[in-house]
Amino acid sequence: MFTIARFPLSFCAGLRVSCCVSLLLPVFFASSAWAQTGVVTPSDTHSSAQHEQQSSENSQSSAVAELLQKMASVPHTLNYKGSFTYQHKDNPALQSYRILHWVENGVEHERLQQLNGTEREFLRSGKAIGCETLGDQLLQGKVSQLGANIARLDQLYRFEIRGPERVAGRDATALLALPVDGFRHSLLLTIDNETGLVLKSWLVDESARALERYQFIDLELNPDITSLQQQPAAQTQRSTISQLSECNPAQLKQPEHWLIDWVPSGFAFVGQRKVRNQIEMLMYTDGLTTFSVFIEPTDAAIPEGVAQRGATLAVMDSLSIQGKNYRITVVGEIPVVTAQKIAQNIKGR
Template sequence: MFSCHPSKKVIRRRFFSLLKSHLLALSLFICLSPAAGATESPEQISQLLSRMSQALRERDYRGLFTYEFGGALQTLQITHQVTQGVEHEHLEYLNGPSRRVERKGRDISCLSAADQVLRGMLPALDGNFHGLSQHYHFYLRDEQRIAGRTAIVLQIVPRDEYRYGYTLSIDKETSLPLGAMTLGVNRRVLERLQFASLDLVPSDDWVEGVEATARVKRTSWTGCESPSEVLGWDLSWMPSGFVSAGSSVLPDVGELKLYTDGLSAFSVFVRPMEKSVAAQGKAQRGATVAYMQQQMFNGQPMTITVVGEIPARAAQRIAGGIRQVSAEVISNDH
């Protein structure tokens, strides 16, 4: 619940505007309990995840998929093409208001941590399995049939309470993810994504003109060489295994830092508190949580917001551990 001066409706609208950029993050397809015995070999799982990452970056594909979260169900069409080594992606909402997201301009060799987490439906995982195995158990399950294709089912079980569990259904032929589901406490389904159709043969008419009624958001992927901003604050605690994936200062948003453990991701926003809004508390939509609180920085009230695909208890603890960093410490670190 929120404690604030404006209406709860206004505060929730502010929170969910932050959540929109995270709604296509990690998800899982099927709810299965782990079997007794050891997890799969690190080499076997690492190769599977690496092939999936490579397929997401380098293959041409177009498909229809459903995305279920927080009691809502959306149908979307995604088109991904690589032209002369550069990625182009189009995401169109087929129900509700007419919307389309277009992204382009990233070289397929670009593998920065931030891009791996924020690039699209699922993050890239190249070469990071051995670190992940310290925080997750991995199990291979029976094959499944999705969108008329055979999929390998990989169940991912967290080793602690500060991250979610996942199951990925990975196409046996192409290594593209065909289905996904995010599981919370007691394996409760938080988000579900599943392809209904998938076309792997590129066509010149894949990228069609956008109707005049459609709202189109056009963005470019950040280059691998983009430097991170040096900010005057840091985290005193975060779940083990998470590392920095970049930082920046965004207009109308504030100072931002990104973190990932390779599977999960969260962002921390810090900005001066608006006089008309003094809110604190949490909001959740599917697997994405936003937790907000206030803190004084050098006598100035600041609003701290943690947004990501992590349990609420983790977001609250992260927000409560923001600390200022002196100029001397920043200079020594950089």
């Protein structure tokens, strides 16, 4: 029913989101006559080692928070063009894409061009600079203003800075995000130090297998906007307007007409809209991962099962409410067990 497709994080409706990490560890310094006289005791050695470890953890937490915040905010304001490769586990062949991104009159625009095979192009526009979606707010640690209990990313993932890296000729930092539960995948992101752009991304399953990866091979900042706009159009074009998420929400909302009794801890409802007339789409994010639920009334037989392409899977199920039948499809970069449990816990309001 649905074509499973996967595109870079920067193209996915502005949902590249996360929570500002802040692991605040208390540091206790004990003074003693032994320390003042220069005699080192076992307890002094332990205290010193503990202090060094806590200082190191606090420093890494601050560095992680800075990376995530930069990733959430700076790329939206940039003009750039670049090329990247994409590969997923079901097709080892490398695919190549070109991305053009610019800001005009305070609104983001993007062109994503497929360079291998069929000539196709995807156009995205509509997000105004200053429009902070729920995802953007989570990325920048603005959780408290939402007026709701929502998990921080540091409660959902364990972050590790893996050190400096050089991608597409640019200095970057590798950041590993390991989930604390079995309801999401691991991510290894290489983030540009200057711009916050994700230059390389690996999505990894629970068996440490790479589900998909993409990597920039060149990046040019501040190109001429007119040249980006006037590049010849592809034979096939598709346009999207990224207005699914409400700008600057002050509180969390719930879907209209539908109740999802279970989603993994930390996932929040981002927005909904109708696609193909009768199909309702609900979108959720935890900050680094997204999934969507498609609900369609139907009189036809409803197949049940799982389809997967790379990291993106679709779980299909059925739902009957007051004599009406609905086809339920959960699509996202989540494990099968997560998608199945979501699909089995949907009710009408």
